[in-house]
Amino acid sequence: MAVVLISKSPSVLVKPSSDPATSAAITDYLSLIGLTSYDEPNVGRPVTAFLVFDRPIDDPAETIRQGLSLALVPYYPISGRLATAFLACDVLTAIDCTGDGAGVPFVAASADAALRDVDLRGHLEELAVFYPAAGDPLLRPLLMVQVTVFSCGGFVIGVTWDHSIADGAGMGQFLRAIGELARGMPSPAVVPCRHDLSLAGMPSAFVRVNRLVNSLQPSLLTLLHLAVPYSLVSRIRQQFAAAVNGGHPCTAFEAVAAVLWRCRTRAVMSESDPSAPALLGFVADTRTHAGARDGYYGNCCYIMPPVGATSGAVAGGDVVDLIWMIRRAKERIPDYYNSSMDEEDEDGRRLQELADAGLLGYGNMLGVSCWRNLGMDKVDFGGGTPARVMGYMKEGMGRLPCCVCLPCEDGGDSFSVTSLCVKEEHAGAFLRELASLA
Structure with missing residues (x-):
């Protein structure tokens, strides 16, 4: 297997392409969203997934960045930050969707080898952005994205998220929405829901x-x-x-x-x-x-x-x-x-x-x-679903x-x-x- 050099551009902050509060796609906009009993135990727990695409598309990093910006309108809580909220005598954790610095850090990267020549398992730490080992979850983004383009035109998208914002099925749904909007669909195939008061409490x-x-x-x-x-x-x-x-x-x-x-x-x-x-x-x-x-x-x-x-x-x-x-x-x-x-x-x-x-x-x-069955293998940015x-x-x-x-x-x-x-x-x-x- 080839030795690969991965070069990263400086991180940019991707925000929703339009104001979610005034978007026709949003019918129940909330600036502060409380976490459910299922979310709370996952605060500060990082998850990272990699989607490997071996078929080229036009400018993968920019295509995905634009799709991400569009998807963050209906999925606006993902661009927010965790915050402490007070309800009567209770101290709760919530998603603040209006705070300064909100957005998703995005890194474009390139690799000087073809996908087929690289054992990706030995380079995973270079293919995504990770949270620091220590730090306050309330001060960090809920999602970070890196797109690495290989010399063959294939690319890898690495996504790291705080588990409190979404589970694996939820993140799969969001990534599919990015792909749908990147391919020119006017709206995601699934209408997202993050604020659900009808959800039964965790047993x-x-x-x-x-x-x-x-x-x-x-x-x-x-x-x-x-x-x-x-x-x-x-x-x-x-x-x-x-x-x-x-x-x-x-x-x-x-x-x-x-x-x-x-x-x-x-x-x-x-x-x-x-x-x-x-x-x-x-x-x-x-x-x-x-x-x-x-x-x-x-x-x-x-x-x-x-x-x-x-x-x-x-x-x-x-x-x-x-x-x-x-x-x-x-x-x-x-x-x-x-x-x-x-x-x-x-x-x-x-x-x-x-x-x-x-x-x-x-x-x-x-x-x-x-x-x-999380749907991550169904994500398509224009060149087909991931090979891995x-x-x-x-x-x-x-x-x-x-x-x-x-x-x-x-x-x-x-x-x-x-x-x-x-x-x-x-x-x-x-x-x-x-x-x-x-």
Whole structure:
């Protein structure tokens, strides 16, 4: 692979192309938008995604900059800043849409090599703008964008955002809107909604799960880029369908999650005895269950109360059986919104008991999220959809060992997974377990 030099131009601040307050596209303009119970826990949490386009368009940086400026009219909160708000005796965090310095920092960059000659995984830190390691979230932009054009004409757009403004599905919706407006559409195909008073509050079980995850002691984890073969996933899906007497196959995500759960549990078994818990937490989009309005792009994707089993049962179990556990957990999502508070929080209390007993940590928990249905692979700035979507995970300390399933690559023969879920001493065993299933 070629050594690549990436040159960046000075950052410019992109603002809405017209005043959102007077735009005909805005019917419910608000200068101060309160965060929901789903948004609040994500304040100051950065997320970075990369969309790789191998087909040239005319002046990618300027095309995307103009599309961004147009999209920031209907999506005006994204150009705002977080601020402290006061409601009666409560101190809240809100999005200030009128403050000085509002806008999205935008960087145009160029690379002196062709995309096909570069291993992008070794250059991700040069392909986006990142927040400083320390700093007040109230003083920084909610979104930053970099467009890097390669010598072949292909380009990479790197987007970094504060998770409080949007979850992955919401950011995918916004990026598609930039593409639509950059291609000349008069308005986005989806009318955006950020202020939604009808949104149901976050179930207490979700609150407890995410609080406990944030309280875990960090572990030094190794970054791995994994490939789960299509052939393996297809075989597992067929086995699952056969096990339910000719029923529908499981989803690809359920198959991949079960594989990762079993392989990781086997790799770290030395850290725990077979009777110790092995928990799988997965991120679910609960928009439908929370009653979110169409076009809502705030947060509604959260870690569910984890699927629970013993380490021995997961390590020695059949993958089909693990899929059934995951499937049953997914089917329970509506219950968290329909049951009484006491029934709703039973899973949360059970998890708290494990935490109090010192049974939550590196050897016992795995989180899995999926970017395959976020819509980022549908973004089109004029030359077609991305050949690849990548996430950013920095090797080092992590609280929840996790894996992210990424959209499929064009022409690939496997599902791409970015993993920060094992320590270095367990990485070899984890990779061998994956290889043994292929």
